[in-house]
Amino acid sequence: MAIKITGTGSYIPSKIEKNEDFYNHKFLNADGSEINSPNEVIVEKFKAITGIEERRYIKKELVNSDIAFFASQKAIENAKIDKESIDYIIVAHNYGDIKYNTQQSDTIPSIASRVKHLLKIENPKCVAYDILFGCPGWIEGVIQAKAFISSGLAKRCLVIGAETLSRVIDPHDRDSMIYSDGAGAVIVEDTKEEGGILAHETATFALDEAHYIHFGETYNPEISDQRRYIKMYGRKIYEFALTNVPKALKMCLNKSGKDISDIKKILIHQANEKMDEAIVQRFYRLHKMKMPKGIMPMSINLLGNSSVATVPTLYDMILNGQLEGQEINKGDVIMFASVGAGMNINAIMYQV
Structure with a gap:
């Protein structure tokens, strides 16, 4: 018997933001002073350190719970399971749903509850909750899913990692070039196979x-x-x-x-x-x-x-x-x- 990932899915946004798209940004130091380098040099140094050439942003009409839902659909389909058999939906994120060009994050109801709603899961015993754990959130969600399954509290969990960092970046900060959007989801369940976690x-x-x-x-x-x-x-x-x-x-x-x-x-x-x-x-x-x-x-x-x-x-x-x-x-x-x-x-x- 092993607790394994039996299905995977991801959502990679279609909008590509290339490094040269930052050439017209007004980058500043933390104290607000100007940086004494042209943006082409700033971007080239950034690429040399991070390895990033381009990143993905979601479309204006989407929010984080949408892309978490898209990835979840694929994971459920890949695992060939009945969505009503899911015992827990665990969503790792950090900033909730932030609509385009707004200042406030929306986390009520939870992203997990929103995903369950979008999946149209009727089973009230399917418990949905969020986890805020920084970038390691999805891995921690998988660890929690294992704990639920090992203890007998669950047989099958949907664990999602979804984020829209493009909605929380300062256009005047060079670090803004690091961040992107995306979602990944897995089904974790008890199996008769070897290996697993x-x-x-x-x-x-x-x-x-x-x-x-x-x-x-x-x-x-x-x-x-x-x-x-x-x-x-x-x-x-x-x-x-x-x-x-x-x-x-x-x-x-x-x-x-x-x-x-x-x-x-x-x-x-x-x-x-x-x-x-x-x-x-x-x-x-x-x-x-x-x-x-x-x-x-x-x-x-x-x-x-x-x-x-x-x-x-x-x-x-x-x-x-x-x-x-x-x-x-x-x-x-x-x-x-x-x-x-x-x-x-x-x-x-x-x-x-």
Whole structure:
């Protein structure tokens, strides 16, 4: 018996925002002063560090619960299940539904309840709730689904990661180029197969690190409205991640009983290409090994950082042959991993 992902689905928005689309932005420093570099140079440096060439934004008429619903439909269809048999709907997000060109986030009812409504699930025993856990939210949702199933409280869960970061970015902040929109969903259930979720690791660092990612005002001092935007201390996050994430991955691996040589792929949150590479390199260095070529599939170059959606979207893309040069096969041992606001870190060892 194993608790496994039996269906996947994702929604990748159709609107492409390329790096050159930022050439006309007025980027400013945090204190509101002008940056003494042309935008072409700013964008080129950004690409060199993050690996991002373009990102996806949702259409004006859509909100987060819509794209969570789209991904869920695909996951349910892929798993070939009756939607009425779902015991829990767990939606990981951070900013709720934000209508285009508005200032307020809408989280009542929950995104999960909205998804259940859109799916037209009648069963009142299907419990729907949201989880706010930063970028590691989807992985944490899968961990919670496993706990429900292991304890006998559920047999089948729908876990979704969906975010529309394009609605919370400051156009005067260079970091705005990192963020994107997207949704990924999976069905997690008890099966008669082998493998599944082998081990997990979760940690929250909040003594000094809680506000590394936060909501703040625009960098433009000429704007007086009260709208708040996603902000981060990039250097602190980078140093935090490189120090703590490899250790968490090692602890997760140790719990699983598997050897590091068993890992076929590491699907890590797509936040920053250079940072992700450094994390995985350090993880292998802890085992006195070099990072294997192709171990870390990347989608950030074309999709940007869609927060909770990056890992489930990446997994769905690989399973469906949509990421060139990458594949995951039955029986493969893989690792899901993420780090983000909170500051939270988590990982899952998983056998397909």
